[in-house]
Amino acid sequence: MTHNERRLASDLAKLGVEQGGVLMVHASLRAVGPVDGGPRAVVRALRRALGPEGTLVVPAFTPENSDTSPSFRDRVRGLADEERAAVKASMPPFDRATTRAPSVGALAETARLTPGALRSAHPQTSFAALGLRAGRIVGGHSADCHYGEQSPLARLYDLRAQVLLLGTGYDTCTAFHLAEYRVPRAPRRLYRCVVSRLGGREWWEYEDVDLDDGDFGALGLDFEGDAGAGNVRRGLVGSAQSRLFRLTDAVDYARRWLPEHRRGARGPE
Template identity: 65%
Template sequence: MTTTTAPTVVHRRSGLTGQLSALGVERGGVLLVHASMRAVGRVDGGVRAVVGALRDALGARGTLVVPVFTPENSDTSPHYLDRVRGLDDREREAVRAAMPPFDPAASPAPSMGRLAETVRLSDGAVRSDHPQTSFAALGPRARDLLAGHRPDCHLGEDSPLARLHDAEAQVLLLGTGFDTCSAFHLGEYRMPAPPRRSYRCVVEAGGRRRWWEYEDVALDDGDFAALGADFARTGDGSAVRTGPVGSSVSRLFRICDAVDFAACWLASHRTGAQARTLCHAPG
């Protein structure tokens, strides 16, 4: 018996652009993107073509923003705890000693995916200065949106998320779920008296590598999938637009709606002592 394999669909930049526009990506707007290239599928031209399609849909006056977080330079992050699990004290100290300090011009963001790294490395890209939760952007508003990212404020009022909220940016979950939605973290800062915790990471100061410890809101994305599911039902489902982009099912919504909903939802679903000691976000 002869078996046949279904042909692999190859998506093209122009087709992706059309799908993004049909989904509602605004020309001349600001777009924060979380992406899974695996979900998007095979694309002629690869990840660069996907970045190109996003920029085509936004137009010359639009600005593309991506998270380029770096949990790899912290010893208080879940990434570090997973890495050293089962190691003895000497081996653990060797891991800490090998961590490079954050460099906004050069530090990679391997855990954020291929699209985010491609944007970060693109000509003309701008990156914010936070040593753990930086963002990268391309477009005419990139520098203004990413300026003033205080190193002791991951994702709050002195971060690009607040500037994106002010700009009424859109958020695109390109083949990813609400559990990846960094915009919800701004809602954590806008809860009444959010719990706080200590963070520590490697930075460079005066040409020397050093550990820096600071306090900030205790980030917790463990309930973001449930939060997102409830958010998607608001306004009879009108808050979130869903549609195909490549082979993926993608979601588009306004960051203002997401943050405002998250602040209320989190306040009613969490108690002050409920926040987890560590979260899945960089820390």
């Protein structure tokens, strides 16, 4: 079955996407199924469901420009030192206007490239936004804060944004990362990526929270199981089994869950 923009927008409205609201989306277009007009039609459907005063937010992450990321470790596994050095030398610096984000999927890339979209400045974990509150959400993203208080996630929390998992699971739920920053004495580590400086190319190292999404699937299922009636809405969007919930609910739940389930994590004092 081939879906269309109007039907997808209707599915989104039935699921509970709010007119005039703020919506962060993680999507699998393969799960949605064939759509007349392709990814652009899905972006239009999302914006149609949000209405003229709504704001669409997507990840625009670029782990490809870092030598401390899992994607880099996978890429160089088994290579000799000289080959690893050659890979690093070939990695282009981050440019928020031109750097692609292939790891986040076709929907997010299509939204990022839509005229009027704004992108935050973090060289590894930028976000893109379209709509009335885009500037407020992506502005001020500190280059040494992936997902914390100086990131778009904190702005989305303040705005009580909704999160849509469009054919994806909780393992993709970036919102849970904000809770990692809100656990007292969160462990930290060094990150490194290549950036543009004074027209040239430079490696930059910074310290931030030690992020771990390995248990987000389990965290999400517990969140859904414990959520009150209607707090996690499930339904089909196109052919995709989807979930919709409030970002504040997910973050607040994860803030309580993480200290109880992660070895070495500590709760409030």
